[in-house]
Amino acid sequence: MTPEPLLSVRDLSVRFLLPGGRRVDAVSDASFDVAPGECLALIGESGCGKSVLASALLGLLPANARTAGHAHLGDLDLLTADEPTLARTVRGRRVGLVPQSPAAHLTPVRTIRSHIEETVTRLTGVRGRSARRKAAEQASLRAEFPLDHLDRHPHELSGGLAQRAATALALIGDAPLLLADEPTTGLDRDLVDRTVDELRRHVDDGHALLMITHDLAAAERIADRVAVMYAGRIVELTDAGAFFGSPGPRHPYSRGLLEALPERSFTPVPGLPPELGSLPEGCAFAPRCDRATDICGALPFFENTVACHHPVPAPAAPHATRTPEDTRA
Amino acid sequence: MLELRAVTAGYDRRAPVVRDAHLTVAPGEAVGLLGPSGCGKSTLARVAALLHRPDAGEVVLDGTPVRGFRHRAPREQRTAIGVVFQQPRLAADPRLRLADLIAEPLRATGRRASAADRVRELAGTVGLTPDLLGRRPHEVSDGQLQRACLARALSLRPRWLVCDEMTAMLDASTTAALVRVVEDYRASTGAGLLSVGHDRTLLTRWCDRTVPWEAVAAG
Numbered sequence: 144m145t146p147e148p149l150l151s152v153r154d155l156s157v158r159f160l161l162p163g164g165r166r167v168d169a170v171s172d173a174s175f176d177v178a179p180g181e182c183l184a185l186i187g188e189s190g191c192g193k194s195v196l197a198s199a200l201l202g203l204l205p206a207n208a209r210t211a212g213h214a215h216l217g218d219l220d221l222l223t224a225d226e227p228t229l230a231r232t233v234r235g236r237r238v239g240l241v242p243q244s245p246a247a248h249l250t251p252v253r254t255i256r257s258h259i260e261e262t263v264t265r266l267t268g269v270r271g272r273s274a275r276r277k278a279a280e281q282a283s284l285r286a287e288f289p290l291d292h293l294d295r296h297p298h299e300l301s302g303g304l305a306q307r308a309a310t311a312l313a314l315i316g317d318a319p320l321l322l323a324d325e326p327t328t329g330l331d332r333d334l335v336d337r338t339v340d341e342l343r344r345h346v347d348d349g350h351a352l353l354m355i356t357h358d359l360a361a362a363e364r365i366a367d368r369v370a371v372m373y374a375g376r377i378v379e380l381t382d383a384g385a386f387f388g389s390p391g392p393r394h395p396y397s398r399g400l401l402e403a404l405p406e407r408s409f410t411p412v413p414g415l416p417p418e419l420g421s422l423p424e425g426c427a428f429a430p431r432c433d434r435a436t437d438i439c440g441a442l443p444f445f446e447n448t449v450a451c452h453h454p455v456p457a458p459a460a461p462h463a464t465r466t467p468e469d470t471r472a
Numbered sequence: 473m474l475e476l477r478a479v480t481a482g483y484d485r486r487a488p489v490v491r492d493a494h495l496t497v498a499p500g501e502a503v504g505l506l507g508p509s510g511c512g513k514s515t516l517a518r519v520a521a522l523l524h525r526p527d528a529g530e531v532v533l534d535g536t537p538v539r540g541f542r543h544r545a546p547r548e549q550r551t552a553i554g555v556v557f558q559q560p561r562l563a564a565d566p567r568l569r570l571a572d573l574i575a576e577p578l579r580a581t582g583r584r585a586s587a588a589d590r591v592r593e594l595a596g597t598v599g600l601t602p603d604l605l606g607r608r609p610h611e612v613s614d615g616q617l618q619r620a621c622l623a624r625a626l627s628l629r630p631r632w633l634v635c636d637e638m639t640a641m642l643d644a645s646t647t648a649a650l651v652r653v654v655e656d657y658r659a660s661t662g663a664g665l666l667s668v669g670h671d672r673t674l675l676t677r678w679c680d681r682t683v684p685w686e687a688v689a690a691g
Binding site for chain 1: 507508509558559561599601603612613614615616640641642643644645646647648649651652670672673677678
């Protein structure tokens with residue numbers, strides 16, 4: 144049923160080495176696949192390692208980072224590829240990045256048109272001033288960037304428009320894998336829906352999309368599958384329908400995250416995520432978890448769809464917050 | 473009362489971003505201002521926070537019309553308002569440790585002696601661990617930095633809070649946690665709140681009343 148994955152990540156770990164022999168375990172043993180025509184949403188609290196994972200896939204980690212594991216894009220391992228390969232054949236061409244904080248991603252002294260035209264020149268065969276201008280305008284329209292704002296500088300754009308400019312740039316190279324790092328941050332709901340639907344259209348055209356987001360509504364709208372990250376580990380990886388609908392997530396952390404939504408109980412998960420520099424031996428969520436027992440002192444293995452010693456039982460969930468009628472169906 | 477009367481504001485007098493805006497927040501009231509991306513709501517929030525001089529119109533704070541904005545605002549008016557912005561990265565001096573970031577308003581108003589205690593208290597309120605207080609902005613996540621920015625906004629115990637898309641960068645759990653901090657603060661001090669945002673679900677859940685942008689400003 145699932146086509147051959149385009150991106151196949153196995154046991155990906157990222158460690159940052161800090162002065163004084165300290166070590167930050169930003170990502171630990173992450174494994175997942177993304178297939179063409181599929182969207183995998185990677186969700187989790189801020190600071191859980193989501194963006195580091197994205198940087199690792201693009202070879203954009205700082206010099207003090209050490210990676211382990213594999214991330215195969217076709218026959219290329221993104222983790223071991225050298226910089227010239229990444230720069231000339233991967234970024235923009237095989238992996239398109241929709242960045243986090245677009246205002247910081249764009250060059251402040253240049254207009255949006257200049258950004259887009261440069262990218263068109265670098266990534267496509269379009270040559271000549273008028274052809275380039277036309278291609279740039281088409282690229283803008285694909286991301287719903289208004290043409291009358293093309294001659295503005297990044298500081299003259301609202302957060303939403305800056306995001307659309309960045310999305311337009313990411314789509315120009317027509318890369319088979321799109322990596323969207325918080326693409327909907329700062330957009331209003333209508334715009335989130337439109338941005339997400341636009342990305343979904345590229346997925347339906349056969350792109351693979353890995354979308355990193357904390358916007359659960361956006362994830363629900365776009366994703367085929369959902370991976371929940373906590374303290375650098377993927378703690379749940381499951382079907383989006385089951386996750387957002389019935390029977391709901393099985394990991395207590397995933398359930399807490401959903402319950403924090405203003406349309407649900409609006410209650411935060413108590414406490415703070417652990418420091419990635421001093422993770423506990425066992426389950427990192429145990430100190431915040433109301434289901435934790437002594438065995439949570441040992442690291443839970445990823446079984447089935449969840450890495451938890453006490454997952455909410457599937458399919459009928461005793462703590463289910465969704466309507467019980469659904470679970471019986 | 474925090475009153476905005478016929479405020480017209482922008483960055484070019486010939487093309488104001490906000491035209492003829494009227495908005496009133498009563499003491500203890502939480503008002504959500506709901507508007508789409510790019511409508512000018514952040515500009516109006518900056519006017520309400522005395523950080524941007526309007527081209528026309530008036531801001532009246534607790535009955536006193538505001539005569540000066542930004543650094544010209546009188547201290548007792550300026551410190552009566554706490555502000556939290558959308559992007560904590562742009563609102564935090566990258567050179568300051570989080571403890572110093574939170575303490576800055578205290579030091580700037582001559583409360584250096586009591587700053588350390590107050591910072592510790594605020595850190596507990598917003599859920600920052602002592603370890604995080606010693607770090608600089610690039611060493612913490614957006615969520616952690618926004619917690620520090622909220623602590624900074626509360627440090628002078630303002631009677632008014634202006635939150636401009638405070639949670640737009642944050643995940644659901646951090647959003648719920650920070651909104652709870654604001655609401656606990658308001659419950660204990662009776663402070664009024666102007667929360668500007670685009671998330672209808674969030675603002676209606678959070679605020680006493682939510683007003684759409686069209687009802688506040690002329691087109």
